Amino acid sequence: MTVRNLLVILGDQLDPASPLLKDGDPTRDLILMAEVREESTHVWSHKARIAVFLSAMRHFCQQRRDEGWQVEYHHIEDANGPATLADALRFAIAKHKPELVRVVEPGDYRVAKALRQVAPHLDFVPDIHFLCPVKDFRDYAKERKQLRMEYFYRDMRRKYSVLMTSDGKPEGGDWNYDSDNRGSFGKQGPKAVPAPRAFKPSKITRSVLDTVDRVFPQHPGTCRNFDWPVTPQQAAEVLDDFLDHRLEHFGTYQDAMWTGEPYLYHSRISVALNLKLIHPLTVVQAAEERYRKGLAPLAAVEGFIRQILGWREYVRGVYWTFMPQGYASRNALAASNPLPKFYWTGETDMQCLRQAIGQTLEYGYAHHIQRLMVTGLFALLFGVEPKQVHEWYLAVYVDAVEWVELPNTIGMSQFADGGIMASKPYAASGKYIQRMSNYCTGCKYDPAQSTGPNACPFTTLYWDFLLRHEPALQANQRMKMQVRNLDRLSPDQKANIIRQADILRASLS
Numbered sequence: 001m002t003v004r005n006l007l008v009i010l011g012d013q014l015d016p017a018s019p020l021l022k023d024g025d026p027t028r029d030l031i032l033m034a035e036v037r038e039e040s041t042h043v044w045s046h047k048a049r050i051a052v053f054l055s056a057m058r059h060f061c062q063q064r065r066d067e068g069w070q071v072e073y074h075h076i077e078d079a080n081g082p083a084t085l086a087d088a089l090r091f092a093i094a095k096h097k098p099e100l101v102r103v104v105e106p107g108d109y110r111v112a113k114a115l116r117q118v119a120p121h122l123d124f125v126p127d128i129h130f131l132c133p134v135k136d137f138r139d140y141a142k143e144r145k146q147l148r149m150e151y152f153y154r155d156m157r158r159k160y161s162v163l164m165t166s167d168g169k170p171e172g173g174d175w176n177y178d179s180d181n182r183g184s185f186g187k188q189g190p191k192a193v194p195a196p197r198a199f200k201p202s203k204i205t206r207s208v209l210d211t212v213d214r215v216f217p218q219h220p221g222t223c224r225n226f227d228w229p230v231t232p233q234q235a236a237e238v239l240d241d242f243l244d245h246r247l248e249h250f251g252t253y254q255d256a257m258w259t260g261e262p263y264l265y266h267s268r269i270s271v272a273l274n275l276k277l278i279h280p281l282t283v284v285q286a287a288e289e290r291y292r293k294g295l296a297p298l299a300a301v302e303g304f305i306r307q308i309l310g311w312r313e314y315v316r317g318v319y320w321t322f323m324p325q326g327y328a329s330r331n332a333l334a335a336s337n338p339l340p341k342f343y344w345t346g347e348t349d350m351q352c353l354r355q356a357i358g359q360t361l362e363y364g365y366a367h368h369i370q371r372l373m374v375t376g377l378f379a380l381l382f383g384v385e386p387k388q389v390h391e392w393y394l395a396v397y398v399d400a401v402e403w404v405e406l407p408n409t410i411g412m413s414q415f416a417d418g419g420i421m422a423s424k425p426y427a428a429s430g431k432y433i434q435r436m437s438n439y440c441t442g443c444k445y446d447p448a449q450s451t452g453p454n455a456c457p458f459t460t461l462y463w464d465f466l467l468r469h470e471p472a473l474q475a476n477q478r479m480k481m482q483v484r485n486l487d488r489l490s491p492d493q494k495a496n497i498i499r500q501a502d503i504l505r506a507s508l509s
């Protein structure tokens, strides 16, 4: 076959309705797909994360071949296969001499740069899986002294007429029902949370799981619970199942955590969204429809839509507005400690971290508050170098891709960007975790104590964090109240906290 266009399909661009395919011609165009080791090893990827990408890619390839497309596909176990995406593209261009190479614009800067270096005239096709084009976000950012998600989100609601009344007001009178989204399960715990839709591995997935165990035996995590959606059909089922069974309580319990409950009322839709198995507007409109039909309360639906139409788009805009320009290496709080080893094993006597990291290694999943207010919070208070925190988050979650992970880690969780993403550091003591979960009841530490043998490390490190960064935090209007609480501590108490924090750091470093 003489190849007219070479259509490069990346592992996180698996939309069968992709503009590349819509404009393509199966008799004259060739699809190139490559499983390459670099994508699994540039950070020490969790086995389930590797598997989700490979399985979704192989299903996509199979479906396109069934439709009559020619697909040149490189398998990861092929010892003579390309090691990097750039190599795969270079070989394909030399072999087929296409008139044009086309690819949907990569989500990550690293990939875009590598492909451009091989084929400077590469035709980057806009990614239709985002609702705010990068250029629009950059223009939006230029017009503002300070970026804030809330105002961006309101504009997105107006732009897509989501949860709006006919006279242009927000549905229910308020833009945001966040204050209704902070419930905990009290002492009695969650009542019979409906299990999420899970998928028995297909023949293709089973072969991927075998491959991952063989090729990446030393990588963290396990594939033994692998049940993620890997096709657009499965993505649609995940959405329906969430809307039918868990959306109603999503809002109330969005921030709650509970021992042995990895998913609670969360949707598990991020993998499908990030691999482009489902379109964000499909998800948003389906949720809105549940509200319009009286099947789910406004606070729950608004809370869920805010995550996708608001946070997800905002985070992507921040990534492409501030990358490269050193965003990935920002370190506003000058944090330099190494990531404690237990992040890779879950072996710690801090019950909250044991739970959050344990389920991360077991399933490749933790929900937002576990990421932000347990693993992220500890790294922030401990003063871990942000780059190491970023590499951990990029490695261990099945939904991890850099455009979404990096601003969440560097910006929201570690405040290393100095306030681009978030208006203040998400700093809290162990008491926050006690309020939002039952973790502390099974822990040897006491969240109310900051010093002494039973002191909760979060609480010790929280006060130590405020003390270490007091001058900088004083200047932040939203931190003033928290910093003012330092006045309640005597000089002796402060000295004891600092001493205990130093011992803790030395013992965990």
Ligand SMILES: Cc1cc2nc3c(=O)[nH]c(=O)nc-3n(C[C@H](O)[C@H](O)[C@H](O)COP(=O)(O)OP(=O)(O)OC[C@H]3O[C@@H](n4cnc5c(N)ncnc54)[C@H](O)[C@@H]3O)c2cc1C
Pocket: 265, 266, 267, 268, 269, 270, 271, 273, 274, 304, 307, 308, 311, 312, 313, 315, 366, 367, 368, 369, 371, 372, 376, 393, 394, 397, 399, 400, 401, 404, 405, 408, 409, 412, 413
């Ligand atoms: C340190 C840190 C790292 C993160 N890394 C990733 C990542 O690599 N990939 C990723 O998809 N999300 C990431 N998130 C955001 C969020 O934690 C996950 O999207 C969410 O936990 C996925 O589970 P879910 O689909 O059940 O989400 P739900 O709680 O059901 O939320 C619905 C959807 O909203 C979107 N969403 C929610 N919060 C965010 C957010 N802060 N940023 C972007 N989208 C959001 C996701 O698409 C999610 O699927 C990170 C958050 C933090 C604090």
Ligand code: SF4
Pocket: 350, 351, 352, 353, 429, 430, 431, 433, 434, 439, 440, 441, 443, 444, 445, 446, 447, 456, 457, 458, 459
């Ligand atoms: S006491 Fe502290 S370390 Fe233990 S679970 Fe609670 S917050 Fe975590």
